[in-house]
Amino acid sequence: MATQKNRGALSIRNVTKIYDPEGVNVMAVDDCSMEIAAGEVCMIVGPSGCGKTTLLNAIAGFHSITHGEILLDGELLCGPGKPKADQGAERMVVFQHGALFPWKTLAENVAYGPIVQRTMRKSEAFEKARDMLAEAGLGDVVTKYPGEVSSGMARRAEIVRALINDPKVLLLDEPYRAMDALTKSIMHESLLETYDRTKVTIFFITHDLEEAIFLGDKVHVVTTRPCQLKKTVSVEIPRPRTFETQSSEEFRVLMEEVNEAVHEEAIKAFQAGERELA
Amino acid sequence: MSQNTAILTTRPNLTRPRGLAKVFYDVKKSLTTPTTYLVFAGIFLWLFTWWLLCEGLKVDRFDKLPGPITVAKEFFSVQPFQGISLFTDIYYEHIWVSCRRVAIAFGVATGIGVPLGLFMGWSKRFRDYSFPILETLRPIPILAWVPLAILMFPGFEAPVIFLATLASLFVTTLNTMLGVDSIDDAYFRAAGCLGSSNWDIFKNVVVPGALPFIFTGLQISIGVAWFSLVAAEMVSGDLGLGYLIVDAYVNSVTVPMVIGMITLGFVGWVTSVMVRMLGNWLMQWHVRALALQGR
Numbered sequence: 001m002a003t004q005k006n007r008g009a010l011s012i013r014n015v016t017k018i019y020d021p022e023g024v025n026v027m028a029v030d031d032c033s034m035e036i037a038a039g040e041v042c043m044i045v046g047p048s049g050c051g052k053t054t055l056l057n058a059i060a061g062f063h064s065i066t067h068g069e070i071l072l073d074g075e076l077l078c079g080p081g082k083p084k085a086d087q088g089a090e091r092m093v094v095f096q097h098g099a100l101f102p103w104k105t106l107a108e109n110v111a112y113g114p115i116v117q118r119t120m121r122k123s124e125a126f127e128k129a130r131d132m133l134a135e136a137g138l139g140d141v142v143t144k145y146p147g148e149v150s151s152g153m154a155r156r157a158e159i160v161r162a163l164i165n166d167p168k169v170l171l172l173d174e175p176y177r178a179m180d181a182l183t184k185s186i187m188h189e190s191l192l193e194t195y196d197r198t199k200v201t202i203f204f205i206t207h208d209l210e211e212a213i214f215l216g217d218k219v220h221v222v223t224t225r226p227c228q229l230k231k232t233v234s235v236e237i238p239r240p241r242t243f244e245t246q247s248s249e250e251f252r253v254l255m256e257e258v259n260e261a262v263h264e265e266a267i268k269a270f271q272a273g274e275r276e277l278a
Numbered sequence: 279m280s281q282n283t284a285i286l287t288t289r290p291n292l293t294r295p296r297g298l299a300k301v302f303y304d305v306k307k308s309l310t311t312p313t314t315y316l317v318f319a320g321i322f323l324w325l326f327t328w329w330l331l332c333e334g335l336k337v338d339r340f341d342k343l344p345g346p347i348t349v350a351k352e353f354f355s356v357q358p359f360q361g362i363s364l365f366t367d368i369y370y371e372h373i374w375v376s377c378r379r380v381a382i383a384f385g386v387a388t389g390i391g392v393p394l395g396l397f398m399g400w401s402k403r404f405r406d407y408s409f410p411i412l413e414t415l416r417p418i419p420i421l422a423w424v425p426l427a428i429l430m431f432p433g434f435e436a437p438v439i440f441l442a443t444l445a446s447l448f449v450t451t452l453n454t455m456l457g458v459d460s461i462d463d464a465y466f467r468a469a470g471c472l473g474s475s476n477w478d479i480f481k482n483v484v485v486p487g488a489l490p491f492i493f494t495g496l497q498i499s500i501g502v503a504w505f506s507l508v509a510a511e512m513v514s515g516d517l518g519l520g521y522l523i524v525d526a527y528v529n530s531v532t533v534p535m536v537i538g539m540i541t542l543g544f545v546g547w548v549t550s551v552m553v554r555m556l557g558n559w560l561m562q563w564h565v566r567a568l569a570l571q572g573r
């Protein structure tokens with residue numbers, strides 16, 4: 001897989017998304033704009049229910065947007081006249097609750113993409129799948145079903161399943177949410193290692209501020225619903241980052257900066273919730 | 279070091295047992311759990327109660343019924359008084375005819391019901407066409423179809439099979455459709471992301487995702503097939519276990535009646551196990567995941 005510093009730039013321009021369940025309009029995203037450079041690790045943090053998943057779904061092509069446009073490398077994904085992006089393997093999603101097919105072994109899961117896209121022959125795809133799984137430390141469990149391996153392994157396999165398609169952008173929605181701290185840190189190392197190898201653009205939603213700063217080049221803090229960009233924090237800690245990075249002064253200062261912005265929004269979200277109840 | 283070997287007397291077995299080794303493993307394991315013993319105790323208790331009611335205490339009205347000993351004597355006799363035993367050809371003829379009917383009915387119902395249910399679950403539009411019809415026909419008790427079936431089809435064979443097919447078709451279709459509904463949307467999205475065509479999604483998500491529900495449905499459906507077959511045979515028939523039972527009743531011979539019932543129970547159970555085994559074989563992923571949860 002070649003390094004791809006020059007592809008995978010996402011432009012989100014004035015995107016608005018209004019859900020319309022039962023005639024009640026829910027504005028999930030309002031006039032939200034952000035630019036994500038090619039090969040950047042971009043972390044999205046914001047209060048619960050603010051519309052982060054909605055934004056990701058719009059990029060992936062799972063649903064339409066109401067206004068605005070989204071471009072990938074200057075090409076229109078969705079925008080005026082084309083409310084819903086086509087789903088495609090250049091934007092691979094890793095799901096919040098995991099979506100490896102439980103009825104396929106890890107190897108079959110990983111080989112699935114290239115086989116259905118007809119970019120590889122079956123045998124080739126399986127060989128590549130086994131190689132890539134081995135590279136991710138999953139060489140011993142390629143013939144196991146997702147239900148038989150730990151959640152950490154399943155999550156790594158899912159990222160491998162995405163990467164075998166050589167995507168331009170990797171879209172991750174709180175992939176490490178329910179994991180214990182130890183597994184999480186192993187996941188982080190493995191993701192960073194993958195990133196160093198592929199330099200794929202990463203769009204990563206999280207609630208965990210430490211995770212955001214540790215992994216990201218940019219941390220985009222978004223507002224409470226409707227989702228807008230509130231603040232962008234650039235993380236200029238050089239890579240490769242290690243475990244010690246998290247105890248550095250630089251890290252602490254960034255934490256404070258992000259925390260302040262997030263806290264403000266969290267309070268707003270809380271108060272908004274109270275208003276709705278009153 | 280020597281202490282270690284003392285604790286670990288046998289080496290841990292790291293490969294999954296297969297074939298005959300698997301059978302041995304299962305038998306050995308079943309003897310170490312209380313389940314097997316409880317099953318036998320349950321059967322014994324049941325037989326004992328039956329015996330007590332009919333032969334031991336001769337409770338009023340129960341004394342008209344054959345007890346387990348009478349039935350067993352007749353069942354194993356080479357020249358049965360009431361015409362049916364393990365050594366009469368007619369006994370196997372009844373079993374064979376009923377089994378063949380169930381096999382045809384279940385086969386046809388599965389062949390139609392599974393694809394129908396899959397499409398109904400998968401395509402909203404197709405469901406809109408077909409679901410209301412299914413939902414109005416389904417609550418009609420299968421016995422209410424008997425006159426219609428007799429009018430529609432000639433002879434004994436066709437109406438009886440038709441009734442069993444119909445009953446089992448509804449169950450299979452509905453369960454299959456619910457199976458598709460049960461599939462998490464994330465799998466469809468993931469498949470879409472990975473560049474699947476509609477046909478790829480059908481093969482790789484819809485079918486395997488619905489399989490656990492389909493097989494739950496098939497297990498119920500084979501039971502329903504037996505149920506409605508026997509009911510139909512009792513109303514109209516010339517052979518078969520349902521006919522055997524009702525014919526014995528009409529001729530006031532009670533033992534063949536009971537033999538017919540027990541045989542039905544046994545054959546029904548065997549067919550249901552066969553369906554379950556087929557399901558487990560097709561759904562290794564499901565079986566293994568359940569085994570890890572200790573089930």
Ligand SMILES: Nc1ncnc2c1ncn2[C@@H]1O[C@H](COP(=O)(O)OP(=O)(O)OP(=O)(O)O)[C@@H](O)[C@H]1O
Nearest residue numbers: 019020021026028047048049050051052053054055
């Ligand atoms: N299909 C839908 N129909 C109507 N409203 C929806 C729909 N999906 C999401 N919403 C609403 O839109 C808002 C944003 O939802 P979204 O899932 O994007 O939030 P999120 O930021 O991902 O939240 P979390 O951090 O909890 O995952 C929420 O208030 C939610 O209730």
Ligand SMILES: [Mg+2]
Nearest residue numbers: 052053054173
């Ligand atoms: Mg979300």
